[in-house]
Amino acid sequence: MRQQQNTSIAPLKTVGHATPRIDAIERVTGKATYTNDIRLPGMLYARILRSPHPHARIRRIDVSKALALPGVKTILTHENCQVVWGAGGISGGLQYNDDIKKITKHRRYVFNNPVRFVGDPVAAVAAVNRHVADEALGLIQVDYEVLSFILEPEEALKPDAVKIWPEGNLSLNAQNQAQPMSTRRGNIEEGFRTSDLVFEDRYTTAFVHNAQMEPRSCVANWDGDKLTLYTPTQGISNCRSDTARDLGIPPEKVQIICQYMGGGFGNKNQNQDADLITAMLAKEAGAPVKLEFTRKDDFIGVHGRWPTVQYYKVGVSRDGVLKGIQLRGYSGMGGYRKNTGTIGGIDIYQCPHIDSVVYPVYTNKTVSGNFRGPEYPQGFYGIESMMDDVAYKLKMDPVEFILKNMTRKSRDEVPYTNYSLEECIRRGAETFEWKKRWRPQPGSDPGPVKRGAGVAFMAFRSALGRSNAVIRLDAKGHYTVFVGVTDVGAGAKTTMAMIAAEALGVPVSKIEVVWGDTDRCPYSVGESGSRTTIQTGYAVVQAAEALKRQIAEKGLPTGDNVLIGSASPNPTLEGKVRAAFGAHFVEVQVDTELGHVRVLKYLAVHDSGRIMNPLTARSQIKGGATMGIGMALHENLLYDRRNGQPLTAGFYGARLMTHRDAPEIEVIFIESDDGYGPYGAKSIGESSKVPAVAAVANAVFNAIGRRMKDLPITRDKILGALA
Amino acid sequence: MAKLKSKKKISRRKFLQGTGAALAVATAAPGVGAQNTATDAIPRTAIRVTVNGTQRRIEVEDRWTLVELLRDHFGLTGTKIGCDRGECGACTVLLDGKPIYSCSNLAVWADGRSVQTVEGLTQNGRLDALQQSFIEHDGPQCGFCTSGQLMSAKGLLIRNPRPTADEIRAGMTGNLCRCSNYNHYVEAVLAAAKGGSR
Numbered sequence: 001m002r003q004q005q006n007t008s009i010a011p012l013k014t015v016g017h018a019t020p021r022i023d024a025i026e027r028v029t030g031k032a033t034y035t036n037d038i039r040l041p042g043m044l045y046a047r048i049l050r051s052p053h054p055h056a057r058i059r060r061i062d063v064s065k066a067l068a069l070p071g072v073k074t075i076l077t078h079e080n081c082q083v084v085w086g087a088g089g090i091s092g093g094l095q096y097n098d099d100i101k102k103i104t105k106h107r108r109y110v111f112n113n114p115v116r117f118v119g120d121p122v123a124a125v126a127a128v129n130r131h132v133a134d135e136a137l138g139l140i141q142v143d144y145e146v147l148s149f150i151l152e153p154e155e156a157l158k159p160d161a162v163k164i165w166p167e168g169n170l171s172l173n174a175q176n177q178a179q180p181m182s183t184r185r186g187n188i189e190e191g192f193r194t195s196d197l198v199f200e201d202r203y204t205t206a207f208v209h210n211a212q213m214e215p216r217s218c219v220a221n222w223d224g225d226k227l228t229l230y231t232p233t234q235g236i237s238n239c240r241s242d243t244a245r246d247l248g249i250p251p252e253k254v255q256i257i258c259q260y261m262g263g264g265f266g267n268k269n270q271n272q273d274a275d276l277i278t279a280m281l282a283k284e285a286g287a288p289v290k291l292e293f294t295r296k297d298d299f300i301g302v303h304g305r306w307p308t309v310q311y312y313k314v315g316v317s318r319d320g321v322l323k324g325i326q327l328r329g330y331s332g333m334g335g336y337r338k339n340t341g342t343i344g345g346i347d348i349y350q351c352p353h354i355d356s357v358v359y360p361v362y363t364n365k366t367v368s369g370n371f372r373g374p375e376y377p378q379g380f381y382g383i384e385s386m387m388d389d390v391a392y393k394l395k396m397d398p399v400e401f402i403l404k405n406m407t408r409k410s411r412d413e414v415p416y417t418n419y420s421l422e423e424c425i426r427r428g429a430e431t432f433e434w435k436k437r438w439r440p441q442p443g444s445d446p447g448p449v450k451r452g453a454g455v456a457f458m459a460f461r462s463a464l465g466r467s468n469a470v471i472r473l474d475a476k477g478h479y480t481v482f483v484g485v486t487d488v489g490a491g492a493k494t495t496m497a498m499i500a501a502e503a504l505g506v507p508v509s510k511i512e513v514v515w516g517d518t519d520r521c522p523y524s525v526g527e528s529g530s531r532t533t534i535q536t537g538y539a540v541v542q543a544a545e546a547l548k549r550q551i552a553e554k555g556l557p558t559g560d561n562v563l564i565g566s567a568s569p570n571p572t573l574e575g576k577v578r579a580a581f582g583a584h585f586v587e588v589q590v591d592t593e594l595g596h597v598r599v600l601k602y603l604a605v606h607d608s609g610r611i612m613n614p615l616t617a618r619s620q621i622k623g624g625a626t627m628g629i630g631m632a633l634h635e636n637l638l639y640d641r642r643n644g645q646p647l648t649a650g651f652y653g654a655r656l657m658t659h660r661d662a663p664e665i666e667v668i669f670i671e672s673d674d675g676y677g678p679y680g681a682k683s684i685g686e687s688s689k690v691p692a693v694a695a696v697a698n699a700v701f702n703a704i705g706r707r708m709k710d711l712p713i714t715r716d717k718i719l720g721a722l723a
Numbered sequence: 724m725a726k727l728k729s730k731k732k733i734s735r736r737k738f739l740q741g742t743g744a745a746l747a748v749a750t751a752a753p754g755v756g757a758q759n760t761a762t763d764a765i766p767r768t769a770i771r772v773t774v775n776g777t778q779r780r781i782e783v784e785d786r787w788t789l790v791e792l793l794r795d796h797f798g799l800t801g802t803k804i805g806c807d808r809g810e811c812g813a814c815t816v817l818l819d820g821k822p823i824y825s826c827s828n829l830a831v832w833a834d835g836r837s838v839q840t841v842e843g844l845t846q847n848g849r850l851d852a853l854q855q856s857f858i859e860h861d862g863p864q865c866g867f868c869t870s871g872q873l874m875s876a877k878g879l880l881i882r883n884p885r886p887t888a889d890e891i892r893a894g895m896t897g898n899l900c901r902c903s904n905y906n907h908y909v910e911a912v913l914a915a916a917k918g919g920s921r
Contacts, residue, residue: 024858027866028850028873030801030841037800131765131786213805213813213867213901262803262867263901295806489865489902615861619904623864626903651810651899659892662905 009610009673009680014502018615021494022508023260023487032260036217036292038230043219044073046281046291047133049123049140050301051115054149054364054644055164055335058113058122058142066125066139071132074285075140077123078111081280085110087242087270089336089367098245100174106165108336110273110280114147116164116335117364118646119300121273126281126289149644153330153361154309164335164362171337171360181342183356185411191324191353195315198324199390202311205378205711206636207332209304209654210371214262216293216302218274220282227254227279232261234269235526237484240518242271247279256518258486265627266370267302268488269528299366299649304637306341306368306375307332310382315353320394322351322405325383329358334367341368345379348407348459349387364644366637370528372624373460373686377631377693381711384456384694389707392442398455398698399429399438402583407459410577416459417578417674420607424583424670425457428605431668432585437601443705448593451600452703454586456694462534462578462609462682466570468522469539471500471547473563475556479504481543482514483536484524490685491616492532498612499537499678503544522566530580530683533612537678542567571676578674580682582606584625584695590703592722595715597633597700599663604692607670609682614669621688622665628692630657632700634712655712770834774799775843783830789823790814792830793840801841801870805899812898815871815878816840822878824897841870844877853877856915857908864902872898876912885916 026032063075086101089108101107111121123140127133148162155161156169163169170178192198219230227249233239236256244251261268274291282289293301308331315324331341341360391401402425409415429435437453445451470482481500485492497511504511514520524536547565557563587601604621611617634655638647648654673680693711701707706721766785771778774797783792788807793799793816802825805813809827816825817839825838844851853876856862863869872895879886879894886894891912892905900908 020858020861021863024863025850027863027869028841028854028857029845030799030870032866033800034803034867036804037794131784211901213811213865213899214803215805260866262805263865265901295808295810491864616864619861619864619902619907622906623903626905627901630903650808651806656899656901657903657905658899659896659905659909662892662903664906 009671012502012679014498014508015612015679016610016614019494019498019508019613020615021491022497022513023493034214034260034262035219035230035232035258038219040219040221040288043288043290044126044128044285045130045133046124046126046278046289047130047137048121048277048297048301049137050297051118051120051122053115053144053146054118055147055162056115056144057147058115059145060143061123062141063123065141066136069132069136069139071128072125072136073128073287074126074281075123076111076277076280076284078109078113081111083110083246083276083280084108085273085276086246088273089338103176105167105176106172106337110276117366118644119366120335121277121301124277124281126285130292149364151363151365151639151641151644153332153359153363156361156363157359164364169362171333171341171362180357180359181340184354186353188324188326188353188355192315195323196318198313198315199393200313201386201389201709202309203382203385203709204310205308205381207304207307207365207368208631208635209299209637210265210267211299211651211654211656212263212265212267215295215298216272216274217291218278219288219290220278221288222282225249225253228257229254229275229279230257231275232264232268233258233271234264234486234488234528236486236516236518236521237523238269238526239271239275243275243279246271246276258516261486261488264488265372266374266528269370269526295651296649299637299654300646303338303367303369305371305378308343308378308382310343312382312386314386314390316390316394320391320396320401320404322349324353325349325351327356327358331358331360332363332365332368333360334363334365336367337362338367338369339374342375343379343382344375345383347411348457349405350407350412365639366646372627373690376460376690377628380456380458380690381693381697384691385697385707385709388454388698388701397438399425399434402455402457406457410579414575414577417573417576417676418672420670420672421457421459421581424581424605424607427668427670428583428585428603432601432603434585437587439702442702449589449591450703451587451589452699452701454695454698454700454702455583456691456698457583458687458691459579459581460683460687460690461529462580462677463531464571464573464578464676465525465531465535466568467524467535467539468568469536469543470522470564470566471543473547473557475558475561477510478512479506479510480512480514481540482521483540484518484521485532485536486516486527488527490527490620491613492527494616495533495537495612496540499540500544502679503541504548530685530687533681534677534683537612537681538571539567539569541678542569573676578676578682580606580608580684580687582687582691584691586695586699588696588699588703590700590718592704595718597713597718599629599696602663603666603668604688605668605670606687607672608684608687609677610671610673610680611669612681617669617684618667620684621667624685624688625665625692626657626662628689629696630661632693632696632711632713634714636712768831770831772833773837775839785829785831787830788826789828789830789833790825793825799840799842803867803870805867812875813868813871815874815898817874817878820878820881822875841873844873851877852915852918853912856911856918860907860911860914862904862908862911864904868898868900872900872908880916888913
């Protein structure tokens with residue numbers, strides 16, 4: 001394995017050294033307790049009945065036969081359960097709050113009527129075991145008035161399209177206005193007027209599902225008016241406040257427990273409809289309830305990445321300097337708007353005139369939401385394919401084009417806290433042997449099996465923000481760190497222990513971490529936006545400093561005494577932007593007779609600031625890059641246009657990467673310490689997927705000489721392009 | 724791969740104590756009762772199955788899958804259900820030494836046979852070489868596929884003690900990892916095979 005190579009930063013004692021996870025034994029012995037491993041005495045099992053229609057009004061639901069089945073305890077439908085799922089949609093992608101809840105016209109309930117996609121929950125059953133619950137689903141009689149449906153965002157905006165919501169299919173923002181999202185800089189007409197050449201093209205991306213290995217589940221238990229939810233959530237703190245708000249109970253009456261969770265990649269942040277449904281079932285039944293999603297439930301009932309249509313118009317001078325970038329984009333949000341639907345990427349170019357308008361559009365597909373760099377992998381695929389194409393048309397090497405036009409200040413205006421993009425690209429090109437692998441004439445290899453190389457780059461937010469940490473020291477010299485993090489898989493627990501050990505000057509073995517329980521841990525930002533290490537890690541450093549001051553003042557604790565250090569920092573940046581940087585270089589081999597693409601070489605170069613734990617950081621980069629290859633080449637939740645049915649709702653059909661598909665991902669970290677975050681840590685987890693899709697697509701172009709403009713780049717499309 | 728300091732290694736005694744406690748709880752839990760069917764007409768069959776070296780006798784509903792038996796009735800929750808339809812491999816266990824998807828096998832089919840789960844990988848309190856290697860190479864990220872990856876790798880090493888990287892990829896290709904830590908899993912199995920089983 002490639003080792004850490006640089007560094008210009010001063011080494012530390014614990015941070016920066018490859019450290020196995022502090023909970024590694026639990027993870028390899030089956031002892032780690034995931035939500036579905038929880039079993040409470042007298043617990044019932046729940047299942048969800050979902051809409052078989054992409055769009056329908058429920059005329060009548062008859063649950064009498066199901067209720068009569070021995071062992072069935074409770075059934076919920078839209079008739080007896082009208083809980084609004086705040087985080088499920090409606091707020092224009094903004095954080096849902098009481099003000100928005102009051103005014104919004106597009107409220108998403110846990111059970112909706114009409115139903116707006118195949119998979120929209122219609123009823124939930126709690127029974128003595130899962131077999132009875134399953135059987136009961138089949139006895140619920142639903143009389144649907146089937147409505148016409150629409151799957152594609154551009155079609156959904158046509159005047160004669162069926163309206164999924166009364167106000168039309170352009171999603172409303174938090175002020176109930178049907179307006180696209182616009183970003184403008186300079187004057188785009190001026191940009192095109194001053195260009196020597198103007199290029200236009202259209203790119204599309206597919207709906208890809210997060211498809212985390214652990215299907216959603218939840219266990220709810222009421223003790224009087226106190227609700228305890230065992231649930232796989234990326235943010236116990238926001239899950240608690242969401243759940244309390246949605247159920248109308250005080251936050252202190254909700255306890256969220258998430259010890260281990262089997263991945264989420266964005267679709268387990270905040271609270272989920274599963275949490276609310278399970279809580280309501282448990283309340284109605286007067287017994288603990290476990291809700292288990294099937295894999296199909298998870299694919300169609302839980303969100304994935306929003307599909308997009310992207311029209312670009314790009315103006316350049318003859319010597320390859322960008323003058324203007326225009327984007328008209330359409331994002332398919334599904335039946336509810338769970339996130340913004342923006343399309344990212346333009347900002348990584350230096351350009352005086354920018355005009356971006358993106359329409360978030362309702363469709364009758366499964367809902368779209370956060371998935372590892374929510375708006376970026378699809379947006380970067382579009383813009384970096386477009387720019388790659390422009391480079392070839394100008395007869396420029398794409399690496400040279402990038403070096404000429406990449407961002408140097410955020411939005412050409414605000415300086416970054418440190419800037420290493422150029423180093424990422426130059427170092428990457430050299431290590432990858434770009435000049436040797438890249439074909440100046442695309443598709444020029446003789447014979448049916450052709451090779452080519454592609455590159456893409458990225459800048460990804462590494463913002464600061466508030467969080468909390470508490471550290472307790474007892475007389476035996478044991479330190480306990482209390483942080484409200486969950487460990488989605490990135491290794492947050494271990495990272496927090498390492499940061500605490502570094503700050504306290506003690507070995508990691510002296511540190512215990514208490515996490516994943518809102519009754520024991522203070523607020524922490526959720527595992528979203530790749531910011532847990534930055535924000536909560538910084539709070540841990542500050543709490544350690546507070547504890548050290550206590551020790552200096554009072555001496556070490558003796559007997560039963562303890563000392564406690566705590567911190568609630570909310571650091572800010574003034575006049576600067578923090579970003580992680582990176583560049584991916586890919587060599588592919590395309591069999592032009594079979595349409596098959598194989599990745600031969602993959603290099604990922606990242607500046608994620610100082611690396612806290614090279615062992616786990618490397619896993620994050622490899623994982624994101626590998627996911628990106630899957631998104632580029634084969635992942636897709638396909639729908640039948642005739643009946644609106646999802647066709648590939650499962651691991652096999654959606655074509656995830658397997659052991660055999662995954663190439664060796666070479667990782668280089670260019671470390672830096674910009675003086676912010678814990679010891680200079682910046683974001684990692686999401687950023688590794690961001691440029692991967694574009695890099696693979698650009699490599700395919702270099703190999704075959706045909707620009708692949710619709711994801712995924714499957715065999716049929718390659719053969720079609722070459723025919 | 725960075726060399727690990729000895730203090731990072733697993734305390735096997737600590738591990739053994741933990742496992743013993745977990746199993747005791749699982750056995751005491753009202754497992755079999757919890758999944759009793761509401762209707763009496765469900766066919767049941769008495770089976771005898773060896774699980775992690777211990778012979779167990781139990782009356783199972785004919786519709787129970789093997790993973791259901793292991794998780795709900797024997798309390799062996801280390802085996803995970805990722806898809807319940809033979810697509811992901813999270814539920815992989817060894818049946819008479821061969822890796823199988825326990826979601827796609829009925830519990831009654833295990834009658835008279837021997838099942839090994841992730842809980843049975845440790846021998847006399849010692850982690851299996853694969854487990855140790857998975858830790859050192861950071862195989863598990865979220866960890867949900869890990870038990871299946873381990874059992875698949877174990878089955879592979881039983882029939883091919885010195886596999887190449889390509890043979891490992893082929894042998895474990897039925898085990899998905901959405902964290903996509905495939906590189907590390909392959910490295911871990913290679914290293915464990917080189918070190919020989921402990």
